[in-house]
Amino acid sequence: MKIDKKTIQWVADLANLSLGEEEELEMEKQLLAILDYMDILSELDLEGVEPTSHTLGYKNVTREDRVGESFEINEVKKIAPKWERGHFVVPRVV
Amino acid sequence: MSFEAVIGLEIHIQLNTQTKTFCSCSTSFGDKPNSHTCPVCLGLPGALPVFNEQALNKGIMAGLALKCEVAEFSIFARKNYFYPDLPKSYQISQYESPLNKGGYVLINDDEGKKRKVGITRAHLEEDAGKLIHDENPKGPSFVDFNRCGVPLLEIVTEPDIRTPDEAYRFLQAIKEMMQYTEVSECNMEKGELRVDVNISMRNFGDQGFGVKQEIKNMNSFANVKRALEYEVKRQTKILRSGQKLIQQTRLFDVSKSATVPMRMKEEAHDYRYFPDPDLVPVTLTHDQIERIQNSLPELPQNKRERLKKQYNLTDYDVEVLCSSHKLANYFEAAANGYKSPKKIANWILSELIRVLNERRIEIDDCKVTPTKLRDLFDLMDSKVISGKIAKAVFDDMVESGQSASEIVEKKGLKQVTDRAEIVKVIVETIEENEKVVRDYRDGKKKVFGFLVGKVMQKTHGKASPKLVNEILREKLES
Structure with missing residues (x-):
């Protein structure tokens, strides 16, 4: 897969991030390195190998449907960057 | 030239669980905003989601009721998109390996003939939070995360529906099924059932598809029908005039009774799905699925047919009685072993439904239990009271919760047979x-x-x- 400036801008936009020109270059370099590294996989013969969806080999980890502890409102308030009338306040999107 | 509509639906149904999909926060509705939140549903770093076994059970039951093939292997995926109602910036959903695939629901078409509507898939996912926008269009939005992480089942149909009325009947059938199996309460006021529709028009008899319009997020069946009727007219008019439609996402504006284009980020549709590494695969054995199949309660269509035959009722009787499994069960509890069940059905359809409507209560909240109703009938049958007095006694029972004989005794209503x-x-x-x-x-x-x-x-x-x-x-x- 090729990473260029356009891809970086596209991905940044999807994540609602605004990157400066230098940051874009930096990201391009880093993501390229990651993808190059992952390319090692394509050297393997994976004919007939099922895609892995989880690496630990666990399955069916569930919990009982019983109500446990939630945050106190005051704790939630502390986490919120901005808080008003019991709600998180965020800039409007769309 | 005549056109026909091609309609497919996406239905989100809230599963009836005590806790959220991946954390133990309560799902109860109408509580203080943001009071049902924790590190998992607020997407705090390091929090680990653990799947709710009850959400799985309900998901399987729904799949079986919809005649789907329940997957022996399914996984969760991250659906990535940026929106403030989603603190993790992704929604946990199912993509490549959904829990249920390939089912169908039987409905009547507009001529009353039975027709199959295919179910493409019915998968599990979590709900998002609720946004309230400031009155000022430039103002901020306020977020309540109580709903965030509540388990949903998304049912996707094949484009098999042809008219707005069929869509309405299909939705009724789905709602009844989900209530009968207790998969969901489907309370529309609480937003427990929400519908998106896809509709396009094509020349009658064609096999291909026209340009599709999506209408999002309706929470009443009547609105779905109205929106579809509006779209059929709008699209037909555009096509007749020789113009072309462009693919759009629209909203139904109740006040105008019309659909209007929805404002949205144009590039928003790149979800970059991938398997969620925090969640492990769900595997089911054939035996497990069969056990749930065997525990499935009687479904609406079967119940209608059985009650009609077993108790000698009319189509109309069973149609109304079985519109709610609770009403149908109430009838059976009262009529069981009684010599003329039809009389009980009549009473429920006239008197009982009248008081439920007058008092705006559910059958669960009615103080006259099936046993108490039978006592009232016994008093009529043994001529202790007349039918006319019985109606007054019944109203009194609804009000006070006392038994029929208590009321008759107290008020001296015994029929004079001397x-x-x-x-x-x-x-x-x-x-x-x-x-x-x-x-x-x-x-x-x-x-x-x-x-x-x-x-x-x-x-x-x-x-x-x-x-x-x-x-x-x-x-x-x-």
Whole structure:
């Protein structure tokens, strides 16, 4: 897969991030390195190998449907960057 | 040239669980905003989601009710998109390996013929938070994350629906099924069932598809029908004029009874799905699935057919009784072992439904239990009270929760069946209404009803109507 400036801008936009020109270059370099590294996989013969969806080999980890502890409102308030009338306040999107 | 509509639906149904999909926060509705939140559903770093076993059970039951193939292997995926109602910036959903695939629902088409609507898939996912926008269009939005992480089942249909009425009937059928199986309460006011529709038009008889329009997020079946009717007209008009449609996402504006284009980020549709590394695969054995299949309650269509046959009811009776499994179960509990079940059905369809509507209560909240209703019928059958008095007693039962016999005793409503007592009142009545009695004897037979009325009035409706008729006629003819 090729990473260029356009891809970086596209991905940044999807994540609602605004990157400066230098940051874009930096990201391009880093993501390229990651993808190059992952390319090692394509050297393997994976004919007939099922895609892995989880690496630990666990399955069916569930919990009982019983109500446990939630945050106190005051704790939630502390986490919120901005808080008003019991709600998180965020800039409007769309 | 005539056109036909091609309609597919996406239905989100809230699964009936105590806790959220991946954390133990409560799902209860209408509580203080943001009071059901924790590190998992707020997407705090390092929090680990653990799947709710009840969400899985309900998901499987729904799949089986929809005649789907339940997957022996399914996984969760991250659906990535940026929106403030989603603190993790991704929604946990299912993509490549959904829990249920390839089912169908039988509905009646507009001619009343049975038709299959295919179910493409029915997968599990978590709900997002609720956004409230400031009145000022430039102002901020306020977020309540109580709903964030609540388990949903998304049902996707094949484009098999042809008319707005079919869509309406399909939704009714889905809602009944989900309520019968207790997969969901489907309370529309609480947003527990939400519908997106896809609709395009094509020349009648064509096999291909036209340009599709998506109408998002409707929470009433009547609105879905109205939106579709509007789209059929709008699209037909555009196509007739020779213009082309462009693919759009629209919203239904209730006040205008019209669909309008929805404002949204144009590039928003790149979800970059990938398997969620925090969640492990779900595997099911054939035996497990079969066990759940066997525990599935009777489904609406089967119940209608059985009740009709077993209790000798009409199509109309079973249609109304089975519109809610609770009402149907109430009927069966009351009618079980009773000599004329049809009488009980009639009572439920007239009196019981009347008081439920008047009081805006659910059958669960009605103080007259099936056993208490049977007691009332026993009093009527043993002639302790007349049918007319029974209605008044019933209203009293609904109000006070007391049993029929208690009320009859307390208010002295016992039917008067003592012959001597009735004779006494009749003789009195005849003396007081000489002129009417003369009329009767002169051949004006229809005044008989008037005299019966007088007798009933004197006994406060308690005299046995049968005896009154018998004795009054005797006295007048003699």
